[in-house]
Amino acid sequence: MASLPASTPGSRSSSRRPSIDPSRLVPMDRTSHIGGSDDFNVVFVGAGNIMFGSPEGPWNHSFRLEHKLGPRLKVVALIDPAIERAAAVLQKKCDSFVVSAYQDTRIFKSFEDFMQQMSEKDRPRAVIVGSPPMFRGATTPGRDIEMQIMKHLPGVAMFIEKPIATGPEHEIPEGFKIGKMISEAKTICSVGYMLRYLKAVQMMKQVIDENNLTVMSTIARYACAYESIAKPEWWDKSKSAGPVIEQGTHFCDLSRYFGGEVDISSVQAHSLEWYENAGRLSKMAIDEEKIAPENRIPRVTAATWKYDSGAVGTFTHVVALQGHNYSCEFEVHADGYSLKLVNPYVLPVLYIRKPGDDNETTTRFADDDPFFSEISNFVDLIEDIEEDPESSTILSSYEDAVKTYEFTWAIRRASEKSLEAKAKASKEAADVAKNA
Numbered sequence: 001m002a003s004l005p006a007s008t009p010g011s012r013s014s015s016r017r018p019s020i021d022p023s024r025l026v027p028m029d030r031t032s033h034i035g036g037s038d039d040f041n042v043v044f045v046g047a048g049n050i051m052f053g054s055p056e057g058p059w060n061h062s063f064r065l066e067h068k069l070g071p072r073l074k075v076v077a078l079i080d081p082a083i084e085r086a087a088a089v090l091q092k093k094c095d096s097f098v099v100s101a102y103q104d105t106r107i108f109k110s111f112e113d114f115m116q117q118m119s120e121k122d123r124p125r126a127v128i129v130g131s132p133p134m135f136r137g138a139t140t141p142g143r144d145i146e147m148q149i150m151k152h153l154p155g156v157a158m159f160i161e162k163p164i165a166t167g168p169e170h171e172i173p174e175g176f177k178i179g180k181m182i183s184e185a186k187t188i189c190s191v192g193y194m195l196r197y198l199k200a201v202q203m204m205k206q207v208i209d210e211n212n213l214t215v216m217s218t219i220a221r222y223a224c225a226y227e228s229i230a231k232p233e234w235w236d237k238s239k240s241a242g243p244v245i246e247q248g249t250h251f252c253d254l255s256r257y258f259g260g261e262v263d264i265s266s267v268q269a270h271s272l273e274w275y276e277n278a279g280r281l282s283k284m285a286i287d288e289e290k291i292a293p294e295n296r297i298p299r300v301t302a303a304t305w306k307y308d309s310g311a312v313g314t315f316t317h318v319v320a321l322q323g324h325n326y327s328c329e330f331e332v333h334a335d336g337y338s339l340k341l342v343n344p345y346v347l348p349v350l351y352i353r354k355p356g357d358d359n360e361t362t363t364r365f366a367d368d369d370p371f372f373s374e375i376s377n378f379v380d381l382i383e384d385i386e387e388d389p390e391s392s393t394i395l396s397s398y399e400d401a402v403k404t405y406e407f408t409w410a411i412r413r414a415s416e417k418s419l420e421a422k423a424k425a426s427k428e429a430a431d432v433a434k435n436a
């Protein structure tokens, strides 16, 4: 009989990463803004949807920062090469009751321009980076905003949106290099994997911790409503790097949050491509003909992998739903337990089955706001006001987010390899038939 390998050291603890007591995750309308009276200077990089909101979803960092910081918020700079867009969002703010945060905001085309003109009184305490990922996460000029911030504003906290980059696969080591620099400099840095801050997710963590469970399997399914995705770049792999890296990344990240480190060499995947019969879509909001055929995105990507702990993960990303709302589910299985998170974007519901009862308990989280919780934790950490260090925790560090990025690239690459293998086999079969 073959001997069983010893369990991986640390595998039990792999599901016990930093977490927050779910009772501490309070929506905006049930908190008051942070205390103190001094200005809290902030720089925004990017004047787009994530920063100022859009009908596509509930994201809007400026809104959460306004509530968290109250009259202390001073947005000293808004950096965006699209000056007109920046001016338009700024005007809206100045026409509203939050004018005090924006009346002195200056618009800059680039971070370099801001640094050249920054006066000492404008020195920010935090830089919120919501530019497109193709302009960050690398070490080349123009795409190295994180390194520029660390160089010119050492010690200033950074909030960086997900995914950390969408550059070519061979640049992943640059992401790790940036992550190392950030942690060595002890810079406060949070990456926008806000699903980790969902109350339901933290409740799942609590069940795992309290019962000392070892995760056996994670099962993730992410079905987006493609009809409402109107950004041409999203549909273009040369810009977004594809839907797993750009969007499915949230669920790949959650998988890692619960399952621990992924054995990257074990990742296998298949995809349904746009040119296959089953991959035809009838309600796309963009003209796909304008995108080069080799850059068009897959409609379905399905992956499996092993975690270092031995646990097994699966993920399916689907571009098939119409309408507006996404349909996403994430399950974690452990001995005697299943934890199922449904609809995390719209109305999170958590189904828990425990030993001793075949029925699931259902918990609904009607007024949870993970976007506020991630910003709130980030600000608390900068202010260093918490007497209880457990309550302000960054759940997604840059270094960790690079691992999610690497993982999503591995899924994309594995699906492309399967396609290549299939094409090769078909060609060989055709050659055999021809020569028969």
Ligand SMILES: NC(=O)c1ccc[n+]([C@@H]2O[C@H](COP(=O)([O-])OP(=O)(O)OC[C@H]3O[C@@H](n4cnc5c(N)ncnc54)[C@H](O)[C@@H]3O)[C@@H](O)[C@H]2O)c1
Pocket: 045, 046, 047, 048, 049, 050, 051, 059, 079, 080, 081, 082, 085, 110, 130, 131, 132, 133, 135, 161, 162, 163, 192, 193, 194, 246
């Ligand atoms: N966590 C979430 O749920 C969530 C939701 C939406 C977007 N996002 C992420 O936020 C990021 C931005 O997405 P978005 O929807 O706001 O995009 P967007 O296109 O609406 O806005 C991006 C803005 O950045 C500007 N920009 C381009 N290059 C720049 C540069 N070098 N420096 C500064 N600004 C630059 C653009 O002109 C644009 O105004 C993406 O990484 C996206 O994945 C995350």
